[in-house]
Amino acid sequence: MAITRTVFITGGARRIGMAAAKYLHASGYNIIITYNKSGLEAKSLSKRLNKLRPNSFATIKASFTSKKICSLIYKKAIKIFGRVDVLINNASKFYPTKIANITEKSWFDIIDTNLKVPLFLSKEFYPELKKRKGSIINIIDIHIDPPLKDHIIYNISKAGLLALTKTLAKDLAPNVRVNGVSPGAIMWPEADISNTKKKKEILSRIALRRSGEPNDIAKAILFLIQDAGYVTGQNINIDGGRKLNM
Numbered sequence: 001m002a003i004t005r006t007v008f009i010t011g012g013a014r015r016i017g018m019a020a021a022k023y024l025h026a027s028g029y030n031i032i033i034t035y036n037k038s039g040l041e042a043k044s045l046s047k048r049l050n051k052l053r054p055n056s057f058a059t060i061k062a063s064f065t066s067k068k069i070c071s072l073i074y075k076k077a078i079k080i081f082g083r084v085d086v087l088i089n090n091a092s093k094f095y096p097t098k099i100a101n102i103t104e105k106s107w108f109d110i111i112d113t114n115l116k117v118p119l120f121l122s123k124e125f126y127p128e129l130k131k132r133k134g135s136i137i138n139i140i141d142i143h144i145d146p147p148l149k150d151h152i153i154y155n156i157s158k159a160g161l162l163a164l165t166k167t168l169a170k171d172l173a174p175n176v177r178v179n180g181v182s183p184g185a186i187m188w189p190e191a192d193i194s195n196t197k198k199k200k201e202i203l204s205r206i207a208l209r210r211s212g213e214p215n216d217i218a219k220a221i222l223f224l225i226q227d228a229g230y231v232t233g234q235n236i237n238i239d240g241g242r243k244l245n246m
């Protein structure tokens with residue numbers, strides 16, 4: 001019987017994480033996602049995907065600010081399908097933190113979710129990924145260099161995630177490949193969704209003159225998982241050429 005590989009995605013109930021979950025599921029993988037506040041979305045996705053292929057999709061509720069969450073998540077995840085082949089660190093916190101308003105609360109909130117959890121999940125999943133010759137994908141951001149104005153903590157968290165990607169690619173080789181995918185303007189932040197002036201300004205600087213689709217990220221992820229056996233320590237910008245004009 002053919003083996004069905006399992007992909008684990010953090011923050012997979014909505015937006016880009018959900019698109020990746022659906023796309024990889026359609027490509028034949030079993031999927032486990034974590035969700036925190038999006039319980040209804042997670043439930044509805046689970047219903048839809050398990051209807052398409054019974055016992056192929058599962059969810060784990062997890063808040064990344066709680067202690068020992070990564071070892072708990074791993075213990076739950078491995079019980080579901082008996083294996084995990086790919087870890088995708090997608091969940092993220094994104095909001096401005098101007099220097100005058102920085103608090104320890106926002107530091108821990110953003111750094112824990114965007115950087116600490118990807119590191120400790122990698123630690124927990126590593127023995128299993130090593131056994132499966134698997135891989136890790138970290139979802140970063142084109143804005144780490146040059147950084148996004150007034151987003152100090154977010155910039156630090158994503159720059160750290162790139163450093164983590166490269167470090168883990170070295171330390172976990174040759175058994176586990178570790179790569180990054182950096183989205184440009186794919187889905188507007190919900191807080192900015194009606195700011196047309198800002199959107200127009202961003203679009204004017206994108207070489208392809210349009211925003212991307214969540215599936216553009218999913219396709220890059222699938223390439224890194226499936227067809228990039230000789231690629232590790234890389235970060236692919238999926239940005240329609242936005243980086244040419246930054």
Ligand SMILES: NC(=O)c1ccc[n+]([C@@H]2O[C@H](COP(=O)([O-])OP(=O)(O)OC[C@H]3O[C@@H](n4cnc5c(N)ncnc54)[C@H](OP(=O)(O)O)[C@@H]3O)[C@@H](O)[C@H]2O)c1
Pocket residue numbers: 010011012013014015016017034035036037038039062063064065089090091092093094113139140141142182183184185186187188189
């Ligand atoms: N959207 C873009 O165009 C864009 C651009 C550049 C980079 N990115 C990167 O691409 C990835 C996906 O982007 P997105 O816009 O789809 O992300 P998002 O909607 O901002 O966040 C994804 C999920 O992260 C989960 N999450 C956040 N904080 C959490 C916490 N403390 N504990 C547990 N889960 C938490 C949330 O789950 P719940 O909803 O279940 O609470 C949320 O649905 C992110 O890493 C982002 O930084 C996106």
